[in-house]
Amino acid sequence: MEFSCGRNVDANIKSYKEAAAYNQLTRTSLSRFCNRFNIDCFDLLQDLFIKKAKSINSKLIPNDKQNEILDMLQL
Numbered sequence: 001m002e003f004s005c006g007r008n009v010d011a012n013i014k015s016y017k018e019a020a021a022y023n024q025l026t027r028t029s030l031s032r033f034c035n036r037f038n039i040d041c042f043d044l045l046q047d048l049f050i051k052k053a054k055s056i057n058s059k060l061i062p063n064d065k066q067n068e069i070l071d072m073l074q075l
Contacts, residue, residue: 041072 030049034042044065052060061069 037073039072041069044068044072 028036030042030045034040034045048060048062048065052058
């Protein structure tokens with residue numbers, strides 16, 4: 001995740017049968033991620049990932065969307 005100050009934060013998520021941990025990378029789909037963490041953000045995340053794929057030099061989460069994403073993820 002890239003922030004407006006230019007810093008990057010990498011978060012690795014590992015799913016277990018009963019819980020989730022944040023120490024190892026597990027691949028998942030956007031829909032499974034949203035369902036697993038019970039957040040309604042599929043359309044927003046899909047749009048952000050598509051825009052990022054179209055322009056590799058852009059930020060995944062633009063400055064104007066960072067607060068919205070942080071609120072959604074309750075960080």
